[in-house]
Amino acid sequence: MDNINESWDEPIKGTGNAKDTVQQIIKLIEKNYALFGGWANTFEQIIDLALYALQQEEEKYMQAVSKMDKRAVQIASEIVGLLIKAFCYDYCIWDYLGEIYMQVASLSKSKALGQLFTPFHICEVMAKMNLGNVKERIVKAKVDNKNCSIMEPCVGSGAMLLACKKVIIEEAGLAGLDYFEFVGSDIDSLCVKMCKIQMILTDYRYMVVLMLEQVNKLQCNPDKYIDKSYRNNDIRKVTIERTTTNNIVIQKGKYHNDDLNKWVS
Numbered sequence: 001m002d003n004i005n006e007s008w009d010e011p012i013k014g015t016g017n018a019k020d021t022v023q024q025i026i027k028l029i030e031k032n033y034a035l036f037g038g039w040a041n042t043f044e045q046i047i048d049l050a051l052y053a054l055q056q057e058e059e060k061y062m063q064a065v066s067k068m069d070k071r072a073v074q075i076a077s078e079i080v081g082l083l084i085k086a087f088c089y090d091y092c093i094w095d096y097l098g099e100i101y102m103q104v105a106s107l108s109k110s111k112a113l114g115q116l117f118t119p120f121h122i123c124e125v126m127a128k129m130n131l132g133n134v135k136e137r138i139v140k141a142k143v144d145n146k147n148c149s150i151m152e153p154c155v156g157s158g159a160m161l162l163a164c165k166k167v168i169i170e171e172a173g174l175a176g177l178d179y180f181e182f183v184g185s186d187i188d189s190l191c192v193k194m195c196k197i198q199m200i201l202t203d204y205r206y207m208v209v210l211m212l213e214q215v216n217k218l219q220c221n222p223d224k225y226i227d228k229s230y231r232n233n234d235i236r237k238v239t240i241e242r243t244t245t246n247n248i249v250i251q252k253g254k255y256h257n258d259d260l261n262k263w264v265s
Contacts, residue, residue, distance in 0.1 A: 039108030
């Protein structure tokens, strides 16, 4: 992220190991799920806190953490930090939340978490087949003055959309994402939240805007922005240190893109 402006148009190959990141997160959940009130509660609370923080929904965020064990908030912060590092520093695009969801479901034997998602390597193959020549698509988008749409009717945790983003940045750099919009739907609200978080963590334009906004808030009035009792383990502090958010707005059942141009320099 430090050299984002210098390498915006350069193709990017992610670094890091996605499976190692998943296992680190699973170990944190496995050791601390009792703090959240159970397996299913753990996953859902982490998802909710991450979404509130990344969307800067201050009131919802503080309402949620006020009801939680402070140690649970710290664990959630660590997990979000690992995801931000993987997506935004290593550019290691992968379906982290989908894999974590399935492993938590298996470990907890919870019927509440009962879905299986398409393996990410298969999503990558499908993305390459469907996208074809990414640079040609971008040229056409420029000529037509219209972004290419990528649609997923059963979006799940967003694996197919993530795979498309990975292919795009590998072929056309982060700037290539400016010429695509990602559209999907799902009847499961938890899936929609997972998808939104992962779309948020792979929007590399708006991430810079959010980071500047977060830093400004903390510098101007730190006591008001981050409650003293949560100062050392607040997810929003993690987002200040290595942050991102997304221009995609997701509601239950569907999501759509805001205007990309407002963040394009």
